[in-house]
Amino acid sequence: MNRKNFFTSIFGAGALIATPVFGMKGEKYDQPSLIPPYLKEGDTIGITCPAGNITLKEIQPAMEQLESWGYKVRIGNTVGKKDFTFGGTDSECDSDFQQMLDDPSIKAILCARGGYGSIRILDELDFNSFRKNPKWIIGFSDITFIHCHVNRNFGIASIHSKMCNSFPTDWSEAEPIQVESILSIKKALSGEAMKYSVVADVSNRSGTATGILVGGNLKTIETLAGTKSDLLTPGKILFVEDTGEYLYSIDRMFWNLKRTGKLDKLAALVVGGFKIKPDDPGEEFGKTIEEIVWEKVKDYNYPVCFGFPVGHQKENFALKHGVPHRLEINSTGVELHEQ
Amino acid sequence: MVKTPPFLQPGDIIGIVCPAGYMNIEKAQTCIDTLQQWGYGVRLGKTLGSDSQNYFSGTDEERLADFQQMLDDDEIKAILCARGGYGVGRIIDSIDFKKFKKNPKWIIGYSDITILHAHIFSNYDIASLHSPMASAFNDGGNENEFILSLKNALEGQKIKYQCAPHEFNRRGEAIGELVGGNLSLLTNLTSTSSDIKTKGKILFVEDVGEYLYNIDRMFYHLKRAGKMHRLAGLIVGGFTDNKDTERPFGETAYEIIRDIVKEFKYPVCFGFPVSHEKENYALKVGVGYKLKVSKTKVTLEE
DSSP, X not given: OOXXXXXXXXXXXXXXXXXXXXXXXXXXXXXXXXXXXXXXXXXXXXXXXXXXXXXXXXXXXXXXHHHHTTOEEEEOTTTTOOXXXXXXXXXXXXXXXXXXXXXXTEEEEEESOOSSOHHHHHTTOOXXXXXXXXXXXXXXXXXXXXXXXXXXXXXBOEEEOOOGGGSOSOTTTSOHHHHHHHHHHHHHHHTOOOEEEEEXXXXXXXXXXXXXXXXXXXXHHHHTTTSTTXXXXXXXXXXXXXXXXXXXXHHHHHHHHHHTTTTTTOSEEEEEEEEEEOOOTTOOOOOOHXXXXXXXXXXXXXXXXXXXXXXXXXXXXXXXXXXXXXEEEETTEEEEEEO | OOBOOOOOOTTOEEEEEOSSBOXXXXXXXXXXXXXXXXXXXXXXXXXXXXXXXXXXXXXXHHHHHXXXXXXXXXXXXXXXESOOSSOHHHHGGGOOOHHHHHSOOEEEEOGGGHHHHHHHHHHHOBOEEEOOOGGGGTTTGGGSHHHHHHHHHHHTOOOEXXXXXXXXXXXXXXXXXXXXXXXXXXXXXXXXXXXOOOTTOEEEEEEESOBHHHHHHHHHHHHHTTOSTXXXXXXXXXXXXXXXXXXXXXXOHHHHHHXXXXXXXXXXXXXXXXXXXXXXXXXXXXXXXXXXXXXXXXXXXX
């Protein structure tokens, strides 16, 4: 194969974007960013449950919406299945996801919901076909396992966004912010460059940064420490969010980020929503999220913003994980633009 | 070879500090009295019964200074952490272990204190004592075998622990240095400078008040970080006050652990008396032990 053909074949699979390469502690080097093909009208999106269970009825609003956007929907075998909290046994979840990964007619995989379970099948999945023909994997929360794994190992971009269980059943009744969050998934899938403007937060640290956007659920990122799915963060814009955790536990997770060196060489830090579990009486932690974060990043100079609309909340906008972005934080607001 | 701090002699002084959560002196009084009855002197750190108004026993600086002083004071032969909670991880990188390295002393506690055990063994190859803390002395606890196991350990007695068999146990014999402690903290330390190496070691784990799915997730973490593969043996302590989600997880904590280790061959015992309950034997982290899991019983001896 000559050089020209080589590049053609890569661009055929998706656009290869050159980005700085960083290594950490002599470990495996960072992967360049590889963007799966964007979706066209008539393309098929598969819906599957790698984590928690969901009924066919619960995914109806999402199906209708995806179809109204001009996509076809393939319903995975795990939808409607239930093995306690999971959307099937490990082998059912694994084979459903595997089938979606391997089927060339499926152009994107939308995880029906989070919950817990992706880590149980992650090492069983065969990504060989997916590596050759990347497709969009969509979801957040527990799906952070998959985002981080495909980013770290293959450099393949994915979409961090709401899932089937967040599509409003009645669009006419839905709040504008919820509609906007859902519509951002369509924008991401169809190849629009993502652009977000957010109001300034008094705790922000101003500055401008460019880098590949990575991150997701903080607890999940901690759970990946020291594993082959662990994020490499030097030069990256890292975003984090979490829900249902005590403040002390959030503090402990940020210490994990700091003590594993993940905060040392960031391009920027984006703090999303943190739905906090209230302290037990007499066990008041006494520090806010902003204080917890500031303690960990005060020694660095990179920009930091708080309250970014990503997390377990209505304003949870689609973010292209593993794609270069530019973040600008100043006294008037925050701009996050895909590059 | 692990360095074992000198065992205590009558008249030696034990310092009591709170490197994490707050505790008032009244709650530690029986502990203080009992240590004195055992023939030791007791020095109280400023963080025990401090005037802190929040969760912690003092600011990071106060907790660090108190611990550091006990660490550096030659007269103090052992440091008993009065309670765990949360907070050691906030000061661990600021503690200066230079003097301690030259003159090791016993550091005693469990739960959040797991960080100190892991950090000290991984970085300095010094043994420490995973054991009950101050409140375990209360309500008659000071006379039970678990508190007495702390006394025996401090005196340098080599004790053989024994416990009942469990249906999930996997029989066999293992010899190795003992490492472990609280599961949440062992996972939190992964990839940090305090992380433990588990190859060829006997690992012990316990936890309290965790969601079952989270126990599963933490074991997957350890497994994916390569910490479960080459163990000499596994000791599963108490997993108490577990919580479950609205959609039930469908397995007990012990079933979760049984599934995680089913692909390995090393001996495993369940229900070993190391826990957040009364059943909590003193264990020397870093010291070589022999674990024997048989049909009728489990023994653990130095």
